[in-house]
Amino acid sequence: MDAENEQQNGTPAGTDAAAPRSAVSRRAVIGWAGAGVALGAAAVGSVAAATRQDDPAPAPAAASGAEVPFYGDHQAGIATPVQDRLHFAAFDVSEKATRESLVKMLKEWTKAAAAMTGGREVGTGAATGLPEAPPDDTGEALGLPASRLTITIGFGPSLFEKSGPDGQPVDRFGLKAKRPEALIDLPAFPGDKLDPLRSGGDLCIQACADDPQVAVHAIRNLARIGMGTVSIRWSQLGFGKTSSTTPDAQTPRNLMGFKDGTHNIAGTDTAKLSDHVWAASGDGPDWMTGGSYLVARRIRMHIETWDRTSLKEQEDVFGRTKGEGAPFGKVKEHDDPDLKAMPADSHVALAHPDANNGLMILRRGFSFTDGTDGLGRLDAGLFFLAYQRDTRKAFVPLQQRLAGSDKLNEYIQHVGSAHFACPAGVRKPGEWWGQALFG
Numbered sequence: 001m002d003a004e005n006e007q008q009n010g011t012p013a014g015t016d017a018a019a020p021r022s023a024v025s026r027r028a029v030i031g032w033a034g035a036g037v038a039l040g041a042a043a044v045g046s047v048a049a050a051t052r053q054d055d056p057a058p059a060p061a062a063a064s065g066a067e068v069p070f071y072g073d074h075q076a077g078i079a080t081p082v083q084d085r086l087h088f089a090a091f092d093v094s095e096k097a098t099r100e101s102l103v104k105m106l107k108e109w110t111k112a113a114a115a116m117t118g119g120r121e122v123g124t125g126a127a128t129g130l131p132e133a134p135p136d137d138t139g140e141a142l143g144l145p146a147s148r149l150t151i152t153i154g155f156g157p158s159l160f161e162k163s164g165p166d167g168q169p170v171d172r173f174g175l176k177a178k179r180p181e182a183l184i185d186l187p188a189f190p191g192d193k194l195d196p197l198r199s200g201g202d203l204c205i206q207a208c209a210d211d212p213q214v215a216v217h218a219i220r221n222l223a224r225i226g227m228g229t230v231s232i233r234w235s236q237l238g239f240g241k242t243s244s245t246t247p248d249a250q251t252p253r254n255l256m257g258f259k260d261g262t263h264n265i266a267g268t269d270t271a272k273l274s275d276h277v278w279a280a281s282g283d284g285p286d287w288m289t290g291g292s293y294l295v296a297r298r299i300r301m302h303i304e305t306w307d308r309t310s311l312k313e314q315e316d317v318f319g320r321t322k323g324e325g326a327p328f329g330k331v332k333e334h335d336d337p338d339l340k341a342m343p344a345d346s347h348v349a350l351a352h353p354d355a356n357n358g359l360m361i362l363r364r365g366f367s368f369t370d371g372t373d374g375l376g377r378l379d380a381g382l383f384f385l386a387y388q389r390d391t392r393k394a395f396v397p398l399q400q401r402l403a404g405s406d407k408l409n410e411y412i413q414h415v416g417s418a419h420f421a422c423p424a425g426v427r428k429p430g431e432w433w434g435q436a437l438f439g
């Protein structure tokens with residue numbers, strides 16, 4: 001754990017009590033499986049040597065094996081550094097589930113998430129449980145490091161109140177009175193073409209890691225634990241982060257080829273995080289204090305059209321240069337934008353805080369390509385994820401503005417949408433996701 005993580009997650013170094021260092025990590029299980037290998041590993045003293053000798057060298061994507069602390073004042077996966085890969089899943093709670101079964105599942109999920117983010121196996125493991133029973137862990141992450149896995153949970157509006165068969169709202173789990181006012185049903189925006197099968201959800205899990213197998217393993221194991229209580233409504237894989245919470249790092253590029261995330265909230269900027277990202281005491285129900293509201297939008301890019309568009313038009317769309325990412329009229333990427341120097345309908349001129357009464361969101365999106373659309377075009381785009389203190393004062397007015405006049409709209413379409421309340425962090429072992437909500 002580095003000092004940066006310590007600040008962003010609100011967890012002091014060395015207090016990751018659910019991941020005690022005496023616990024055997026997946027890497028160690030493999031490394032110590034044979035005594036000879038263990039001795040060899042100890043002799044050379046290298047981390048790589050702690051893996052089984054017949055293991056291939058770790059793939060580059062898995063090279064970053066660090067752990068991000070699970071316990072803290074805020075959930076990891078929001079202000080912590082953005083990883084390379086995403087597996088996001090929205091779940092619906094089954095008709096038969098009860099408040100008790102839901103709570104039981106949330107407790108099990110919390111334990112499993114603490115183990116997986118610590119690089120450990122779920123429950124009794126993948127290959128060490130009762131021979132007569134299915135293993136607790138599905139096993140595909142055996143031998144892989146923690147890969148900076150973060151698992152972040154959110155609760156959707158429909159968990160608190162859902163339409164019954166007669167169209168009347170039903171409070172299935174006695175949570176209606178605890179629904180935050182900020183957890184609105186998002187309004188329809190001009191140009192939306194939302195697919196209900198890629199929208200909504202009672203719960204969400206955002207799993208981010210530097211290795212896609214580790215992120216997929218996390219979702220799969222939570223889905224397995226939740227079987228009978230929840231089922232996956234939709235899911236999204238993402239690659240190539242399109243934003244950064246670490247401004248010193250190289251800014252990633254989106255599928256339009258532009259640097260994306262230049263002017264984002266840094267994970268170390270505690271003042272901006274307090275002002276714009278974390279729900280504060282008095283903002284809403286107590287259980288959300290220290291949490292954040294997540295908007296997820298699946299935004300399809302018409303990349304074939306984009307690829308036939310001139311460089312000048314592309315740069316006019318964003319108001320920034322394609323190579324350096326500098327705002328128009330300036331030289332370097334991080335120079336302060338002069339909004340008057342860019343087209344009034346450019347994306348940055350419309351989205352910059354100076355044009356929106358200082359409004360800011362924390363963007364944490366990923367690129368996606370999901371095959372083709374049957375019409376010879378890639379189904380590709382940006383899986384936009386934004387965290388904020390109050391969606392009514394952040395994403396909604398911003399998207400209303402962008403949907404109305406953004407030059408980018410010619411090249412994109414919002415096809416999926418969801419909104420979740422992500423509670424504060426689990427502070428120590430024994431606590432569980434949703435404890436303050438259900439308690």
Ligand SMILES: C=CC1=C(C)c2cc3[nH]c(cc4nc(cc5[nH]c(cc1n2)c(C)c5CCC(=O)O)C(CCC(=O)O)=C4C)c(C)c3C=C
Pocket residue numbers: 254256258259260261262263264297299300301318320337347348351352353361381382384395398399402412
């Ligand atoms: C409602 C909020 C936003 C949506 C939806 C959105 C979609 C979207 N954005 C890009 C590419 C870029 N966005 C950039 C900046 C930027 N975008 C938003 C908000 C939304 N974007 C904000 C608040 C900002 C920051 C503006 C600023 O403060 O200057 C940029 C420029 C580089 C950067 O600062 O990140 C790019 C590029 C795409 C492709 C997209 C939908 C597919």
Ligand SMILES: [Fe+2]
Pocket residue numbers: 347351
């Ligand atoms: Fe943007």
